[in-house]
Amino acid sequence: MKLSPRNTRAGLSRVSAGLALAAAVFACLSMGARTLIAGDDPPMSAGGGDAIGSLPFHHGAPPELPIHGMSPSISFEGPSLQVIQEQIVDAYGAGYCELFNLPSGAVRVEIQGPVTLVLDRNLLGSHGVTTGLDVTQGFSAGMAIITQAPRPVRTQLLPGQGDFCLPLANLSATGALDSGPMNVHSVSLTGLHHNFDMSCSGGTLRLVTH
Numbered sequence: 591m592k593l594s595p596r597n598t599r600a601g602l603s604r605v606s607a608g609l610a611l612a613a614a615v616f617a618c619l620s621m622g623a624r625t626l627i628a629g630d631d632p633p634m635s636a637g638g639g640d641a642i643g644s645l646p647f648h649h650g651a652p653p654e655l656p657i658h659g660m661s662p663s664i665s666f667e668g669p670s671l672q673v674i675q676e677q678i679v680d681a682y683g684a685g686y687c688e689l690f691n692l693p694s695g696a697v698r699v700e701i702q703g704p705v706t707l708v709l710d711r712n713l714l715g716s717h718g719v720t721t722g723l724d725v726t727q728g729f730s731a732g733m734a735i736i737t738q739a740p741r742p743v744r745t746q747l748l749p750g751q752g753d754f755c756l757p758l759a760n761l762s763a764t765g766a767l768d769s770g771p772m773n774v775h776s777v778s779l780t781g782l783h784h785n786f787d788m789s790c791s792g793g794t795l796r797l798v799t800h
Contacts, residue, residue: 642674642675642678642681642687642699642701643678643680643681643682643707644681644682645681645682645683645685645686645687645701645705646686646687647686647687647688647689648686648687648688660727660728660782661703661727661728661729661782661784661799662723662724662725662727662728662729662754662776662784662786662799663700663701663702663703663723663724663727664700664701664705664707664721664722664723664724664786664797664799665698665699665700665701665721665722665723665724665753666678666698666699666701666719666720666721667692667696667697667698667699667719667720668696668697668717668718668719668720669695669696669697669717669718670696670697671689671697671699673716673717673719674697674699674719676710676713677709677710677713677714677716677719678707678708678709678710679708679709679710679794680706680707680708681701681705681706681707681708682705682706683703683704683705683706683799684703684704684705685701685702685703685704685705685799686701686702686703687699687700687701687702688700688702700724703799704799704800705797705798705799706796706797706798707796707797707798708794708795708796708797709758709794709795709796709797710793710794711762711790711792711793711794711795712793714758714759714762714763714795715758715759715760720755721755721756721758722752722753722754722755722756723753723754723756723774723776723786724752724753725748725749725752725753725754725776726751726752728778728780728782729748729776729777729778729782729784730748730749730750730751730778730779731747731748731749731750731779732747732748732776732777732778732779733745733746733747733748733776733777734746734747734748734754734774734775734776734777735774735775735776735777736772736773736774736775737772737773737775738769738770738771738772738773739769739770739771740773743772748776754774754776756774756788758788758795761788762790762795767788767789767790767795768790770789771787771788771789772787772788772789773785773786773787773788774786774788784799785799785800786798786799787799787800
């Protein structure tokens with residue numbers, strides 16, 4: 591079917607509006623450095639089972655996964671492991687999870703390696719759960735290039751330490767991801783590359799790292 595000029599202009603307007611909305615949401619990302627204080631105890635194992643999807647928990651980096659320390663990890667912080675688990679419908683891939691107790695009484699889960707996470711879109715941001723990319727693993731002070739289908743939306747410096755905030759709840763609620771997947775392409779100061787994809791489908795939001 592051939593689009594009329596009027597319909598073509600309307601379609602371009604919707605795409606432009608979606609890109610502008612995505613850029614506005616990412617514009618509110620915090621660029622300040624954040625320091626993780628993990629307390630006196632080492633990372634804890636969650637009972638040794640598959641606590642989040644098929645991804646196991648570990649006390650540290652398993653020797654068979656050399657990607658640890660070389661690429662950003664997905665981080666979740668919340669009042670308890672249970673509320674974080676409730677938001678993650680499924681998780682699979684070649685990665686693993688680490689669990690930290692924070693001095694505030696909250697917990698932090700870091701998901702390392704190439705993984706796919708499926709989140710419950712309706713629960714994003716509930717109970718104060720926040721999500722980010724921990725860029726201290728080789729990508730500190732690098733550059734994030736955010737694109738969507740596949741136009742550039744925003745470029746932003748990565749923090750010198752801590753997390754690059756991911757406003758998943760806002761991106762989902764505003765419909766910024768309904769017009770197409772969004773990619774955060776991180777480039778380190780040494781030229782390493784990392785890709786983080788976000789897309790919505792129905793009641794779920796899918797995150798993929800590679």
